Structure formats: structure tokens, C-alpha cells
Amino acid sequence: MTRRRPTAAALAAAIGVVGACGGAGTGGRAALDVFAAASLTEALTALAPSFEAVHPGVEVRFTFGSSSALARQVADGAPADVLATADEATMAPLIADGRVHDPAIVARNRLTIAVAPGNPLGVAGLADLARPGLTVVLCAPEAPCGRLARAALGAAGITVRPASSEENVKAVLSRVTLGEADAGVVYVTDVRAVGGRAEAVAIDAGVAADPAVQAVYPMAEVAGADQATAARAFVAFSRSAAGQRSFGAAGFLPP
Amino acid sequence: MTAGLVAELELSRGPLALAVHLAVAPGATVAVLGPNGAGKTTLLRALAGLVALDRGCVELDGAVLEQAPGGPWAPPEHRSVAMVFQDHALFPHLSALDNVAFGLRARGMGRRAARTRAAERLDRLGLADRADARPGQLSGGEAQRVALARALAVEPRLLLLDEPLAALDATTRLTTRRELARHLAGHGGARLLVTHDPLDAMALADHLVVLEAGRIVQEGSSAELAGRPRSAYVADLVGVNLFRGRADGDRVDVGGAGLVVSARASGDVLAVVHPRAVVLHRVRPDGSPRNVWRGPVEEIEPAGDRARVRVGGPRPMVAEVTAAAVADLGLVPGAEVWVAVKATEIDVYPA
Amino acid sequence: MSHPERRRRASRLALVAGALAASFLALPLVGLLWRTPWSGLGHSLGQPGVAGALRLSLVTSLSATAVAVALGVPLAWVLARADLPGRRVIRALALVPLVLPPVVGGVALLLALGRRGLVGQWLDQWLGIRLPFTTAGAVVAQAFVALPFVVLPAEGAFGSADRRFEDAARTLGAGGWTVFRRVTLPLAWPALAAGAVLAWARALGEFGATITFAGSAPGRTTTVPVEVYLGLESGRFEDAVVLSLVLVAVSVTVLLVRRDSWLGPLRA
Numbered sequence: 045m046t047r048r049r050p051t052a053a054a055l056a057a058a059i060g061v062v063g064a065c066g067g068a069g070t071g072g073r074a075a076l077d078v079f080a081a082a083s084l085t086e087a088l089t090a091l092a093p094s095f096e097a098v099h100p101g102v103e104v105r106f107t108f109g110s111s112s113a114l115a116r117q118v119a120d121g122a123p124a125d126v127l128a129t130a131d132e133a134t135m136a137p138l139i140a141d142g143r144v145h146d147p148a149i150v151a152r153n154r155l156t157i158a159v160a161p162g163n164p165l166g167v168a169g170l171a172d173l174a175r176p177g178l179t180v181v182l183c184a185p186e187a188p189c190g191r192l193a194r195a196a197l198g199a200a201g202i203t204v205r206p207a208s209s210e211e212n213v214k215a216v217l218s219r220v221t222l223g224e225a226d227a228g229v230v231y232v233t234d235v236r237a238v239g240g241r242a243e244a245v246a247i248d249a250g251v252a253a254d255p256a257v258q259a260v261y262p263m264a265e266v267a268g269a270d271q272a273t274a275a276r277a278f279v280a281f282s283r284s285a286a287g288q289r290s291f292g293a294a295g296f297l298p299p
Numbered sequence: 300m301t302a303g304l305v306a307e308l309e310l311s312r313g314p315l316a317l318a319v320h321l322a323v324a325p326g327a328t329v330a331v332l333g334p335n336g337a338g339k340t341t342l343l344r345a346l347a348g349l350v351a352l353d354r355g356c357v358e359l360d361g362a363v364l365e366q367a368p369g370g371p372w373a374p375p376e377h378r379s380v381a382m383v384f385q386d387h388a389l390f391p392h393l394s395a396l397d398n399v400a401f402g403l404r405a406r407g408m409g410r411r412a413a414r415t416r417a418a419e420r421l422d423r424l425g426l427a428d429r430a431d432a433r434p435g436q437l438s439g440g441e442a443q444r445v446a447l448a449r450a451l452a453v454e455p456r457l458l459l460l461d462e463p464l465a466a467l468d469a470t471t472r473l474t475t476r477r478e479l480a481r482h483l484a485g486h487g488g489a490r491l492l493v494t495h496d497p498l499d500a501m502a503l504a505d506h507l508v509v510l511e512a513g514r515i516v517q518e519g520s521s522a523e524l525a526g527r528p529r530s531a532y533v534a535d536l537v538g539v540n541l542f543r544g545r546a547d548g549d550r551v552d553v554g555g556a557g558l559v560v561s562a563r564a565s566g567d568v569l570a571v572v573h574p575r576a577v578v579l580h581r582v583r584p585d586g587s588p589r590n591v592w593r594g595p596v597e598e599i600e601p602a603g604d605r606a607r608v609r610v611g612g613p614r615p616m617v618a619e620v621t622a623a624a625v626a627d628l629g630l631v632p633g634a635e636v637w638v639a640v641k642a643t644e645i646d647v648y649p650a
Numbered sequence: 651m652s653h654p655e656r657r658r659r660a661s662r663l664a665l666v667a668g669a670l671a672a673s674f675l676a677l678p679l680v681g682l683l684w685r686t687p688w689s690g691l692g693h694s695l696g697q698p699g700v701a702g703a704l705r706l707s708l709v710t711s712l713s714a715t716a717v718a719v720a721l722g723v724p725l726a727w728v729l730a731r732a733d734l735p736g737r738r739v740i741r742a743l744a745l746v747p748l749v750l751p752p753v754v755g756g757v758a759l760l761l762a763l764g765r766r767g768l769v770g771q772w773l774d775q776w777l778g779i780r781l782p783f784t785t786a787g788a789v790v791a792q793a794f795v796a797l798p799f800v801v802l803p804a805e806g807a808f809g810s811a812d813r814r815f816e817d818a819a820r821t822l823g824a825g826g827w828t829v830f831r832r833v834t835l836p837l838a839w840p841a842l843a844a845g846a847v848l849a850w851a852r853a854l855g856e857f858g859a860t861i862t863f864a865g866s867a868p869g870r871t872t873t874v875p876v877e878v879y880l881g882l883e884s885g886r887f888e889d890a891v892v893l894s895l896v897l898v899a900v901s902v903t904v905l906l907v908r909r910d911s912w913l914g915p916l917r918a
Binding site for chain 3: 344347348349374375376378380381382384388390391392401402405406449450453
Binding site for chain 1: 764782861867882885
């Protein structure tokens, strides 16, 4: 009988460790899990150290991906504390269900066309995307960047048959930087993030200024989060001047 | 142009070193006898072109099939050589008819013509009603006959048979052997038959060749082999006692013990004693036989109303006596007997 | 405990373990059936995206199987019969798609056959052939992952084949190709057929390599697994479940059919 007790104790200890894993960061800090749209990668990654400096007990952990995928995961109960999507339409159902609350716009973004450096094929605007023989990729229709791109094309009356509809905006950009696609519709911030590996071709001013084709980034606290206080602080920080500096540096427009 | 097969083969396969010179005239059957591992199957495979020679030449009806090293080599499909395998090797996924037609179709004949020809062949072998059967549904004897039909269908100039009756039971063997002899006689080309059964060899072949450890140790008619065996294997095959020794006048020294013989000879000789000429006694016989000695009974092998008794001692011998004699003499393994052999019954010839 | 009792206890344990395993395997399938929108089944299947994905998957998986067989059978033959020095290396290569994560396979295909790929750039420049984003590209990705399923059983069959039948065929006058066509192949048929069926099932379910190499465009490269994934991402949950059900039904049928072909190789 004496052989059994240590086993139970070890088991309990293991469960204890696993149970604590959800909210424990490194060095005894609390972990704040932020799920954010892929296009926010550079801006939020740059913002995190400043936030942690002001909130020393918190460590920010990011999961970047397509807004629609992340929204679905949060809806299914993924352990996120903060959710930031690339459009309000993706966030709306979660607000309605009470899965997230207190959304606030933290940034805006503009679409642009990414091409190879030097623009070898001479793409000048949205109209050129309909050129036969040009390999064009867009985001999937369900993703915010996909919705916006198709809206912009529709508004300009241009029909494009994309060679592929990628899952998120970073995937679209990879196709262009790898040379598999000639052009892709992404955000201005994404082209900026890859530096010299892609070039941005501006979308016609009239279309670009249309608020309907501007990406709006709401950030919200997830209901029942482990780190509710820290989550609220993070959203607030993102809207503060300090946070907005990171967004601006990445090329985002203010909310 | 020399008709038939003329072959000189040298070939090493692992522990076996084959070195053989062989000729078979068209219309003749030569049987190759030998113990397991002698190289009989390797010989056939080499003639068929399934394994290449190290050195030598194979000529069939004047055409050089192979010359090694450096000369031409005809692959099996270009040789007019067909083989009947030990356990028929009929294609399991084809009917008997399609099996027989296979070779004809492979050589370019149209499907219908080939099947008609095949049907004729099967009919000639009395298997017309089994044409649609699969090999798995045929009896051993039937399968072997279909295999023969398949080989004969391509009218080969050389027909090779690898232990064609080995896989059959005793009764089927007898009937199949008779039929085989008949069909072979009807075949115009040369025939080479490999077997380990001397009865098969004697029934089917005119000329016998004995292969041991890759070399021919003796060849000739069955009478020659039976009368003058040149190796223990042949002696065993034929069923006689063979001794090898040095002759000096009328004595032959066979490993320490001597035999008194009637013919005078000198030098290395072989001495043959037929088991029927060996007489067994319970007590020391007092008579004319010059060769008398004692030995223990080692083994008694009954054979119908006779028995073969092996006696050990200085000159191990097999005696053939009646079963009644075994009983009368009370012969059992271990019992001591006196063996007597007349000098006139010993056949001596140069080794 | 006496022997018979011990055996009974052991077999009871085995039964319990077996039942657990069976439940583990059956549970996801039961879950799928539980959530299937049975009343809306016909409607879902009729959706253009769904129907298109089904049609595309059928075409690409069958084509990929054909490619895998055309390439795999000769390779298996070489591995089983030829006396090549690098045989072990080639055999390992043939099995790489089995152990490679499919997405990694897709990336590797891009680097090799993409527009700027090692070989792909020449295909594009000299022949104007581009594989990414095309149905052909999806076929290539599926064939890549399906190939080992053909090579493995085929090599086994050719290797263990009874050479005497081939010897007999040769002595009867059949040349190399005839022997292969009329003797070796028919005798290896059961193993080859089983391999082809498995390859087809693998090609049908292929996702990672397809989406990475060929991308996703409806009617061109959006196969059923890709459509299921996208459907899940975009909230078209019912469509995703229906498509999953179709794939499961196909897989189960394949498994049942395969068992039959193993039972009766040659009624010789």
C-alpha cells in the first residue's frame, strides 16, 4: 500500500503544473494571450516591450493568423485574453454572442498591390490586375483582406480571377516574395514589413480613400479571460499615444 | 554442320564447379543422373540460357548459341530450347489451353491460331477435356503432361526435362513414364533429361551420363553402367557392391583387406560383386569360395520376397537373399554371420 | 491461478483494451454523424463550392493515382530486380513522402517546381509550364504523397515473385517486356491493386502539400480537404461536415473493398 501514495502525489503535482500552465508566464509573470490578425504582426510585436515596461508583472504572448480563423477559435473557447481582428464584420458575431466585449478601434489600414521589387511587369493599378497572363493572388473571401480587396475591385468595376485565394494576408505576400505570383492585394503595412522583398503599387486614390475599402482593426477583451485586468490595460495601451507610435511606425493609419 | 546439341560448359556457382562436355543427337534422349548438388539443374539452366557460362561453347544444329568468354550469347527467348520444369511451373493465372498456347503467341502467332494448335496438342496427350482447367485444378500427372505439351508446342530443337516425374506418386509415375517415353519418341529434336531415378533413366533414355560434383564420372548405356559402375554413386544406383583397390595377380587389395579374384590384373582396379552372388552362413563355411570372412549384420531391407542384408566388417557388402533365408538364419542387426563370395563372381576392370 | 483461468483473464483484458481502442477510433466518426445536417444534406451537396470540390477531388485523385502507378511500378521493379549500387538510397527516397509532413512536402515542391524553383524555372522559361496554382499542380502534390503506397507493395510482390514462371516464359520464347506483361504483372496484380487503392485514398485526403503547392482556387485547386478547411474557417460549418462525411464514406468503402481483394488473390 505504501507504494501507491507517492504515485498519487506525483500525479497531483503534475496536474497542478499543467493547470497552472495556462496562465503562467516565464519568470513568474502572468501571461497575457493576444490573438491578432496577421497584418498586425509587426506593429503589436513592437508594441509589446513598451507595454511590458509599464506593466512589469505581465508577459505578452501573441498568436497571429487569419482573423476568421482566430475568431472561430475564440468562439470555440480558445484561451485568449485579447482578440484583434482586421475588420468589424469578423468581430461582430462574437460581440453578439457575448464572447468578447468592449471593442475599440486601434488602427486603420489601406490596401495596396504588392509586386516584385522593381515592378518588372509594370503594374500601375487595380485595372492591371485583370491583365490576362498575370498571376494574381488574393486573400480568401472570408478573410477581411479578401473581402476588402474584392469590394475594392467591385467598386472599380474590375473582374479578377485570382490564381489562388490564400488563407491570410501574409500568405498572399509570401506568394509574391517567393516569385510564385506576379501581384497580390495586401495592406500597406505588410509591404512595409518585408522591406525590399516587395514593392507597393498604390491603388487609385479615389478607391483608396473610400472608407468602405479601408481596413478597420477592432480590439476587444475576451469574456471570462484569465487576465481580464491586463487585457483591459492592453486595449487601453494600444489606443494610447505610446501604443499608437508603434502602429504609426508600421504604416497604419490612426483609428 | 553438326546436328543436335554439342556443348562444352564451364561454370561456377557458389560451391559448385561444373565442367561438362556433352553431345546429344537429334531424335536421341540422353539422361543425366547424379546426386543432389551435382549440378544437373544448373546444367539444364545453362543450356536454356538462364545462366551464363564462364567458359565454353553451346551449339545447337550448327548454330552457336553461346560462346564464352567474349562470344555471342543468345538469350533464352531466342534459343530453340524448351524446358519442362520439376513441378510443371504452369502459369497459375492461365488455363491449360492458354498455357500451351503461350509459347506460340510469344513467338508471334495470332491468338486464335495459337489456341487451335494448343488444343490439338492437348488432344494428342489425351487432355482435351481439361483444356479450360486452371493448373490448380489439375492432378499431378495431368499438370506434368500439360507442361510437356506446352514445351513441345513450340517445337524446340532441344527439349530439356528437369526431373519430370519426381513430383508424382508411385502409380502415376509408372503410367506417366510410359506416356512420356511415347511422346519423346515422337519429338524430332534432341532431348536431355535430368533425373535421380535410374529406372526413369533406363526407361526413357538411350544414353546415360552420370554427373557428380559438376563432372561427368561415367557415361554409356544402362547395361554398361550396370555392368561396370565407376563410382560408388553409380554402384549404389545400380545396386551392386563396388570396391576400389590395387590388383596384384589374383589378389586385389581393397583398403587393408584383400579379395581373391579369378582374372589376373595389376594396377588400380574396380571390383564389382553382385549382391546375388554373396552367400551368408551361420557357421564358417567349408567349400570352394576363396573369399570368406566374418562380419556383423548392420541392416536388413526387405523387398517383397527377398531381402537386402548389409554386412559390415573388413569388406562391407550387401547380400541379396530370400526372406525365408533371413528367417532360417535368424538374421537380425548385430548378429554375426559368415560371408562367402566366389572368386569367379567378382568382376575386375581397370579403374 | 490455473492456466485456463489466467488465459481467460488475459483475454478479458485484451477485450477491454480492444473495446477502448475501437471507441477511440469510432468516436470522431460518431461525432461527425451526430452533427450531420441530414435534412439539409442534398442542399449542401448541391452548393457549387461543394459540388465543385467533389468533382475536382475525384479528377485530381484519380489522375494522381495514375501518375503514381505509372512511376511507382517501374521504380518498384528496379528496386526489386535490378542490381544497382544505390538501391538502399533509392528505396529510402521512395518512402520519404511517407514520413515527411505534408506541408513540408508542399514547401519542398515549391522550391523544386515553383516558378523560381530549381527545375520549375526551366519549365517556365523553356516550356511555359507552370505548376503552382494549377490543377496539374494539385495532381503533382497528391502524386508525391501517394507514390510510396504504390512502391511498397509492388516491390514486395516483384521481389517475392516465383522466378520459375518467368524462366519458363523466357524458355518458351517471351522477351523481357512480354514476360513482364503476361506473367509478372498478372501474378503481382493483387498487391498492385491494393497499393493503387491505398494510393488513391491517400491522394483523396491530401491537404497540406496541395494547399501549399497549388494554393486554393475554386474549381481549379480547391479539393475537398481544402474546401473543408476553408468552410470551417468561414463559418460554413454544415458544408464542411457534409464534405467530411463524404470523405469518411469513401474511405470506409475503400477499406472494405481492399479486404476482399486480399482474400482471393489467385483462384489457382
